[in-house]
Amino acid sequence: MNTAPVFAALAHPVRRQVISLLLVRERTAGAIAEEFEISRSAVSEHLGILRHANLVREAKSGRERIYSLNAEPLAGLRDWLEPFATYWKARLSQLAQQLEQDEQ
Amino acid sequence: MNTAPVFAALAHPVRRQVISLLLVRERTAGAIAEEFEISRSAVSEHLGILRHANLVREAKSGRERIYSLNAEPLAGLRDWLEPFATYWKARLSQLAQQLEQDEQ
DNA sequence: GGGATATGTCGGGAATTGTTGACATGTCGG
C-alpha cells in the first residue's frame, strides 16, 4: 500500500474532519455536506479524494450514497510513524536518566 | 499543539524524506539538498515549512546550519490516529470471531 | 581585505488544489 495518497488526503482539514465524522457512524453524502459551510459539490470532491486514497467505502442505497470509514490505510501511516516513536521514547528515557542524575 | 501544520508538512514527499533522513542523523542544509534533484533553494523552502511545523531544529555552526529532527509533533499525529486504531482493532477481533464461528 | 562557500529570502511563473454554479443521471413517491 502506498502511503502518499493517504498523507495527501489528510492534508486538508475538511477531509480529516470527514473521516472523524465517519468514525462515529456512517453517513450519506448529503449528511456529510451539511456539516460544512462549503458547497455540496466541494464536499463531493473531497469525498472523491478520500475514496481514491481508499479511506472511505461507498455503498449505494437508492438515490443515496452511504459513506463509511475504511481505517486500514491509516495503519500504514502508523507504520510510517513507528521509527519516529522509538526516537521520542529514547529522548524521554534520556530525559528520565538526566532527572535521576540530577537527583543525586 | 496544533496538528494542522504537521499534516500539511507531511503532505509533500520531499519533506517526508527529509525527516526520514534526519532520523538517521542530523545534517547540514547542503547535505540535505544534495539528496534531491530539485534546486537548493527549493529544499531550503521545504526546510522552512518543516521548521514552521516544529518538526526540525536548526543550529548555527559557522556558515553552516545543522538540522536535526524534532519528533514531538509526530506524537500529536499518533494521538490523532489513536481513535482509528481502536476501530481497526475492533474489525480484526470481529474477523477473529467470524473465523471461530466458521470453525464450529 | 577579498574571493569562495553556505544558506535564507524574494519575485515571478508554472502547476496543482479548492471552490462554485450549472448540468446530467438515477431514484423516489404519488
Add this chain to the structure above:
DNA sequence: CCGACATGTCAACAATTCCCGACATATCCC
C-alpha cells in the same frame, strides 16, 4: 409518467503550492 430529491461531474476561476534563478548576508580561509 412526472416533479422532487440525492448525488457525481464539469468548466471556469481563485487561491495556494512548488520551483527556479537572482540576490543578500554571514562566514571561512588565504
